[in-house]
Amino acid sequence: MNLTLHVWRQNSASDKGRMVRYEARDVNPDMSFLEMLDVVNEELILKGDNPIAFDHDCREGVCGSCGFMINGVAHGPSHGTAVCQLHMRHYKDGDVLFLEPWRARAFPVVKDLYVDRKALDRIIAAGGYISVSTGSAPDGNAILVPKDKSDRAMDAAACIGCGACVAACPNASAALFTGAKISHLGLLPQGQPERRQRALSMVAQAAAEGFGHCTNIGECEAVCPKEIKLEVIARMNRDFLKASWTSRQKPLAGSDG
Amino acid sequence: MSIQMSATVVGGHPNRASRFYAAPIGKKAVMAVTGVVLFGFVLGHLAGNLQVFEGQHQLDSYAAFLKATPVLLWGTRLVLLVSVILHIVASIQLTQMKRAARPVAYAKKNNSHSSFASRTMMWSGPFIAFFIAFHLMHFTLGTGQPNFNGAAVFGNIVQAFQSPLVAFFYIFAMLLLGTHLHHGLYSMFQTLGANHPSFMPVIKRVAALGAILITAGFIAIPVAVLAGVIHT
Incomplete structure (x- = not known):
């Protein structure tokens, strides 16, 4: 052909x-x-x-x-x-x-079809991590994770950070990517200590990188190669709203430079 | 983990409210909450308007009741004014953010998975704002209408909608209000974080049905006047 x-x-x-x-x-x-x-x-x-x-x-x-x-x-x-x-x-x-x-x-x-996606890495660096104590290995299954939460965290963790959600969004928003990372960590017990600050920091970083806002229209969901659902954006919004008004800690990474 | 990488991004805000509003989600939340207020008004206004079908006495006495309770009337107007201003300011700021976010447009872009209503919010919204200004001059202030009588609401409505031009302008505006509500009614839940597989499909259906019923309710009035069902 x-x-x-x-x-x-x-x-x-x-x-x-x-x-x-x-x-x-x-x-x-x-x-x-x-x-x-x-x-x-x-x-x-x-x-x-x-x-x-x-x-x-x-x-x-x-x-x-x-x-x-x-x-x-x-x-x-x-x-x-x-x-x-x-x-x-x-x-x-x-x-x-x-x-x-x-x-x-x-x-x-x-160059040509090749774009620099380090902005997504900086969103991860702003809060897409958990703190762990180093030292001897913890006992297996010491932290219980309900099956449905483990499944949903895995679904969100499937995000490969390709940037298609940003490309498809009429607003060039990184909400699906950021929501997937926030949902992936926020659904698991290990992600709870930084949960509120994570939402504040990653959302602020996405805006600072120049990504647009989410208008809840679903173009991102349609093109995602990992079929991440819009539900992760609602979860990010929920975490952000709660953190904005109730968090007693300062946001992660850099509120004081 | 480099701290420098993300330094100063979340800092620099004196309080929670300013940090909240600085974020796009904060602005969207303001739009959602003011949207709820404005939607509540649309429902109340529709309920009031539909009394036109009960006859002149019912509608005019309802209007007299509103005017006799200035606390209710002006309280509502104040809340609505603040909501409209916040809704518009946030939408303009978000639209500027969106324009800046994609400086080079696609030669080809296929937006087939989003609804027509969701992609035209920044067209339907400003038109509705223009319509509200026109509507206030038309039915509240009576600008440019020699036969206008603020106490005779029923008579004003019948007189206005006997002109097909005016009636069709109102019908068109209500269709745009319908598309705006279709996306807005669903979107406010998603923005405020209420999305769950068990109830999101229901919310989407109720939003679509609600938008259709509200549009139909408002359009019924000029249609009834044009058809001669409502007359003086």
């Missing part, structure tokens, strides 16, 4: 960038989307052009490195998968595809 690609090309964060048209010829339907781009890139290299830059690592849908917009949908049309797990059999001969990077002020373009 032959495809027409319109790909965002941008040399650096300071470059203005533009859409460039490419023809992908004899695409094998068994290829993954990234393998199709690999083949296009080999042709570009042979012609002496710059290959299209895109972020990727495991190509198994678990690392969260890859991701870009395909015809305006984060990770493309296949539900519950990252773009590395999208296969070319979903397309047909003659299809025209627009490939664009995640677009958000907090995700500056490094």
